[in-house]
Amino acid sequence: MITFENVSKFYDNQTALRKISFSVERGEMAFITGPSGSGKTTMLKLIYMAEKADEGRINVNDMELSQLRESDVPVLRKNIGIVFQDFRLLDNINVFENVAIALRIRGVDEREVKSKVFDALKLVSLRHKTDSYPTALSGGEQQRVAIARAIVSEPVIILADEPTGNVDPDTSAGIIRTFKEINARGTTILLATHNRELFKNSGKRVLKLDFGNFAGEEIG
Amino acid sequence: MSMSYSFRLAFQSIIRDKWVNLLAVLTIAAGLLFTAVTVLTVFNVNLITREIPKKFSVNVYLKENLQKQEIDNITATIKKEPSVENIKFIPKEDAWKELKSSLKNTEYILEGLNENPLPDTLEIKLKKDSINPDAVKKISTMLKQIKGVSEIEYGEKFLSSIYSLSLGIKTIGLTLIIIMSAGTLFVCYSTVKILFYRKNREIETYKFLGATKWFIRFPFLIEGATIGLCGGFLGLLGLLILYYFVLLKVGSTFPIFSSFVFPLNMSYLLPATGFVLGVIGAVIAIGRIRY
Ligand SMILES: Nc1ncnc2c1ncn2[C@@H]1O[C@H](COP(=O)(O)OP(=O)(O)OP(=O)(O)O)[C@@H](O)[C@H]1O
Ligand SMILES: [Mg+2]
Numbered sequence: 168m169i170t171f172e173n174v175s176k177f178y179d180n181q182t183a184l185r186k187i188s189f190s191v192e193r194g195e196m197a198f199i200t201g202p203s204g205s206g207k208t209t210m211l212k213l214i215y216m217a218e219k220a221d222e223g224r225i226n227v228n229d230m231e232l233s234q235l236r237e238s239d240v241p242v243l244r245k246n247i248g249i250v251f252q253d254f255r256l257l258d259n260i261n262v263f264e265n266v267a268i269a270l271r272i273r274g275v276d277e278r279e280v281k282s283k284v285f286d287a288l289k290l291v292s293l294r295h296k297t298d299s300y301p302t303a304l305s306g307g308e309q310q311r312v313a314i315a316r317a318i319v320s321e322p323v324i325i326l327a328d329e330p331t332g333n334v335d336p337d338t339s340a341g342i343i344r345t346f347k348e349i350n351a352r353g354t355t356i357l358l359a360t361h362n363r364e365l366f367k368n369s370g371k372r373v374l375k376l377d378f379g380n381f382a383g384e385e386i387g
Numbered sequence: 388m389s390m391s392y393s394f395r396l397a398f399q400s401i402i403r404d405k406w407v408n409l410l411a412v413l414t415i416a417a418g419l420l421f422t423a424v425t426v427l428t429v430f431n432v433n434l435i436t437r438e439i440p441k442k443f444s445v446n447v448y449l450k451e452n453l454q455k456q457e458i459d460n461i462t463a464t465i466k467k468e469p470s471v472e473n474i475k476f477i478p479k480e481d482a483w484k485e486l487k488s489s490l491k492n493t494e495y496i497l498e499g500l501n502e503n504p505l506p507d508t509l510e511i512k513l514k515k516d517s518i519n520p521d522a523v524k525k526i527s528t529m530l531k532q533i534k535g536v537s538e539i540e541y542g543e544k545f546l547s548s549i550y551s552l553s554l555g556i557k558t559i560g561l562t563l564i565i566i567m568s569a570g571t572l573f574v575c576y577s578t579v580k581i582l583f584y585r586k587n588r589e590i591e592t593y594k595f596l597g598a599t600k601w602f603i604r605f606p607f608l609i610e611g612a613t614i615g616l617c618g619g620f621l622g623l624l625g626l627l628i629l630y631y632f633v634l635l636k637v638g639s640t641f642p643i644f645s646s647f648v649f650p651l652n653m654s655y656l657l658p659a660t661g662f663v664l665g666v667i668g669a670v671i672a673i674g675r676i677r678y
Contacts, residue, residue, distance in 0.1 A: 215595060216678065217595060237677070237678050240678035241594075241597050241598060241599045241600075241678070242597075243597075244594075244595065244596065244597035245597035247597070249595060249596070251595070255588075255592045255595070257589055257592065259399070259403060259589075260399075268593075268596060269596060269597075271392050272593070272596050272597050272598045272602060273597065277391075316596075
């Protein structure tokens with residue numbers, strides 16, 4: 168589903184990723200881990216084409232990213248649900264609308280929007296915050312709105328960047344459980360985190376990065 | 388993409404940035420109002436100057452004692468000239484009667500003149516597009532050379548001053564119209580550009596979530612169009628107020644202004660221009676969206 172072949176990424180003179188090869192199978196749930204600045208976010212950005220690889224090949228959902236036309240980029244992204252490390256919620260619209268955006272962009276019928284958004288918000292236990300604005304939410308609540316937005320459109324791939332960075336251990340465990348349930352229904356999930364607790368005893372594959380270098384693979 | 392959603396986004400954004408937008412609407416209204424006033428002035432000056440050809444004529448005074456045959460020859464020669472619309476022969480007796488009747492109570496001026504001193508005259512009307520100082524001068528030089536013609540007379544000074552006045556007003560008007568339209572366009576452009584910069588991160592988020600270019604563009608186009616349209620309607624309102632409350636009042640004291648024509652059936656042009664400028668401004672401001 169997602170394949171990296173000798174991928175390198177340089178920012179100015181700095182190397183963010185060096186010759187990374189890694190793949191996630193269709194329906195698999197995998198993790199990327201490594202210390203801060205090791206290149207986890209960069210790897211996810213390459214997948215949804217917020218950045219372009221300088222070397223190597225990336226294939227996502229049978230699309231060769233280096234050969235993708237500009238007009239195909241939205242097509243690629245509509246297959247992916249993203250939980251951004253910095254959430255990227257829109258402050259001028261309420262929680263409901265923030266989640267609904269993912270559906271509106273995909274042209275989902277207005278009649279289905281409401282029930283889908285409510286279902287997604289229920290999954291992250293924020294059904295009662297529907298009418299709040301992002302600025303009136305705690306960091307953890309904002310993060311869960313971001314998760315709801317990523318899952319609401321039922322994409323084939325979910326990329327989650329530190330999705331439990333702002334929540335307590337119990338909530339965190341709940342979020343991971345939710346992702347596992349979604350994965351069990353066939354969605355491919357790639358989750359970046361420096362928190363080993365998340366994949367400990369999960370039985371899932373973990374890619375380890377260190378200063379942009381491949382630092383081994385393990386089963387959590 | 389749902390249209391109603393784009394409209395909702397656009398109107399939310401218009402309300403959110405109401406002060407920037409209000410300022411833009413006012414500026415556009417002022418620009419369009421000023422442009423419209425200029426257009427109307429040029430239009431009216433044009434109307435007046437277009438009346439001139441009907442009254443304008445070149446008088447060809449003939450030498451004394453020409454035979455009818457000779458006069459017919461002269462008339463035929465002049466008629467061949469492509470810029471001549473028609474020719475009227477005024478015998479000196481008619482001219483004399485005319486002069487006398489116009490002097491009714493002051494006939495004593497003519498006392499002592501037993502004989503009619505006036506010459507036979509050919510009154511020439513020119514074609515509309517030949518009535519400008521150069522063309523008239525050219526034809527009068529030509530006429531002078533015809534055998535049997537003694538003198539040519541036309542309102543030379545009058546013609547050239549009216550002509551340069553209308554030309555001047557047209558040139559100034561056109562320049563103003565171009566400057567004002569460019570200004571209005573620029574206001575739309577910068578308003579949308581400001582909104583666009585302000586929403587840079589929001590737009591980037593939309594892109595990352597899979598929005599197509601049109602999904603992103605559409606609300607901005609609606610915003611630009613709305614701002615332009617509002618500016619246009621406000622400008623029209625200003626123009627109507629100016630016409631009905633100022634011009635007509637002034638017209639009752641200065642009759643020149645009361646003949647000022649206001650083509651009401653063209654008033655849709657103001658909002659329409661605002662709309663078009665708003666959309667063009669938005670298109671330029673958004674520019675190319677890249678992924
Ligand atoms: N836009 C950018 N311009 C220049 N350098 C960048 C840019 N984005 C990231 N980097 C650098 O690339 C390296 C990898 O960054 P990245 O964000 O991928 O790390 P990360 O593993 O996600 O870290 P964290 O756990 O703190 O989120 C870092 O050294 C960072 O400074
Ligand atoms: Mg990161």
